[in-house]
Amino acid sequence: MPKVIYIDVDGERHETDVANGLSVMEGAIANGVTGILAICGGSCACSTCHGYIDEAWIELVGPPNEIEESTLELASERRAGSRLTCQIAMRDELDGLVVHVADNDG
Amino acid sequence: MAEPPIIVVGAGQAGLQIVDSLRRGGYSGRLMLIGDEKSLPYQRPPLSKQYMSENMSDDRLLFRPADYYEKKGVELILGEQVSAIDTQARTVVIDGQTCEYAKLAITTGASVRHIPVPGAELEGVCYLRSVEDAQYIRTQLSSGPQRVAAIGGGFIGLEIAASARELGHSVTVIEAQDRLMARVVAPLVSEYFGDLHRSHGVEVLLDAAVSGIERADDDSLIVDLTDGRRISADLIVVGIGSIPHSALAEAAGLTCNNGIVVDEFAQTSDPNVVAAGDCTMHKNARLNVSHRLESVQNAVDQAKIAAATLLGEPKPYEQVPWFWSDQFDAKLQMVGSSVGFDRTVLRGSIADGEFSVFYFNDGVLIGVDSVNRPSDHVTSRKLIANRTAVSDDVLTDIEQNLKTLL
Incomplete structure (x- = not known):
């Protein structure tokens, strides 16, 4: 099973298996990663699962689609690598993905 | 202690x-x-x-x-x-x-609000609020093709209708008012969703008040309408608020x-x-x-x-309300409230299934319903929160980005 490494808002590192097909957001919720709220449950409607894809992974993860791009405008402090983690489905090639959680509880 | x-x-x-x-x-x-x-x-x-x-x-x-x-x-x-x-x-x-x-x-x-008609307690008549309710419905839907009647054409009824239809069941939506989601969206949006559901094979009945529910001879259910129509169903999901x-x-x-x-x-x-x-x-x-x-x-x-x-650090509640509903491939996003509107402006194309309806009261933007136009929704949250003045010219021209108004 591929792994994701989450660095949460308090700087804590969570290394955890996330099954293929689940979203990066779901992996965070299931492992109690602080800062990923996902209050819309993954409908791409709220932006509270915002995270920064680590620079080394940005290209492989790919850019947001148009809907996500719009919704990201609601997100806290956008940067390069900003993605809504509910919109990234886990797959083998993302094994080892590093995601820095944004402060979604501001 | x-x-x-x-x-x-x-x-x-x-x-x-x-x-x-x-x-x-x-x-x-x-x-x-x-x-x-x-x-x-x-x-x-x-x-x-x-x-x-x-x-x-x-x-x-x-x-x-x-x-x-x-x-x-x-x-x-x-x-x-x-x-x-x-x-x-x-x-x-x-x-x-x-x-x-x-x-x-x-x-x-x-x-959930219970439906006060005879037969409402029959097995096969259910509501959706808890995971147990959802499990019951899902079990019924997985036991073979079903005729599903959704009583109430609001969010719950329509979302269930879409989900059941996508699973291949035959679905009838029974709404007492003359349009869908009447409490929350404009007639234009109601009409769009009525057409959307019909185009996916859902039967949508409007002005259809339920007078009772009966058990049929073959053990299925019948929804009786006040106008005499009778709708056969295996499963009835009530979503009336x-x-x-x-x-x-x-x-x-x-x-x-x-x-x-x-x-x-x-x-x-x-x-x-x-x-x-x-x-x-x-x-x-x-x-x-x-x-x-x-x-x-x-x-x-x-x-x-x-x-x-x-925590002893009080701050006032001033967030502009927003809602969403996913039905088939339509993403409906709503912000603010259309209650009391005296004028609407349409942006985008209903035929293309990508549009927003802007509601005004006395010249002030009070609410926006967007269908497959998330950028309108996102910008509208800010426009309403800031009480920004918006001109019809910008709203009606989809080539113009609403963000220029902020």
Whole structure:
């Protein structure tokens, strides 16, 4: 099973298996990663699962689609690598993905 | 003796958020979260959508993993009812046991409105609020092709209709009013969703008032309409609104009026009791209205306000409400409220299934419904919050980005 490494808002590192097909957001919720709220449950409607894809992974993860791009405008402090983690489905090639959680509880 | 805890009654979206915000806000005292369902606290929005159509597992609904509560020092009590609140003695009764509280938060939510017709109690007639309700519906839908009747053409009825139709069942939506989602969207949007459902093979009946439900000779069900029409069904899902769970608060002497009345700080009529979420009739400081909302956004944002009040750092509730609904490939997003509108402006193309309707009252933008136009929705949240003046020229020209108005 591929792994994701989450660095949460308090700087804590969570290394955890996330099954293929689940979203990066779901992996965070299931492992109690602080800062990923996902209050819309993954409908791409709220932006509270915002995270920064680590620079080394940005290209492989790919850019947001148009809907996500719009919704990201609601997100806290956008940067390069900003993605809504509910919109990234886990797959083998993302094994080892590093995601820095944004402060979604501001 | 241990210090009395902050007790949160109701372990839904609002209750969980209060607990979370209290801990994040530095409250380190005792904290108790009480829910009347057996499941760990979970999200309800997927129940009518992905949970039905994608056979999502129950653990994917959970807000937090099981060990979160222990890690955060939250005493979680599940499957128990709070039967009484005594605001003088500052106690609640849980499963016959009296517990003292330092402060109390009520986040008891709402329950489904039952349909008051003969036959409503028949097996095969159900509602959707809890994961158990969703499990029942899902089990029925997986037992072979079904004729599904959704009574009520609101969010729940239409989302269930879409999910059941996507699974290949035959579906009839029965709405008493002359259009769908009449309470929340403009006629234009109602019409679009009626057409959308019909184009996917859903039968949509309007002006269709239900007079009763019967068991047919072949053991299936029949929905009787007041105009004499009879709709055959194997499964009937009723989604005709909900009523606030405020009886406990009312019995405790807290002021209630279609929900627990709270001010813009989520404060009830008792200084030691706050309330948040679907169960509250609350004041929005920005919109200068009092209303009751059933939504995730309100549950979360108002819970944060309630937690701030409990932490002694009160701030007023002024978030502009927003909602969403996913039906087939249409993403409906709503912000503000269309109540009291005197004019609408259309942006985009209904035929293409990408449009927004802007509602004005006395020249002020008060609400926007967007279908597959998330950028309109996102920008409109800011336009309404800031009371930005908007011109029809910009709204009606989809080549112009609304962001230029900000």
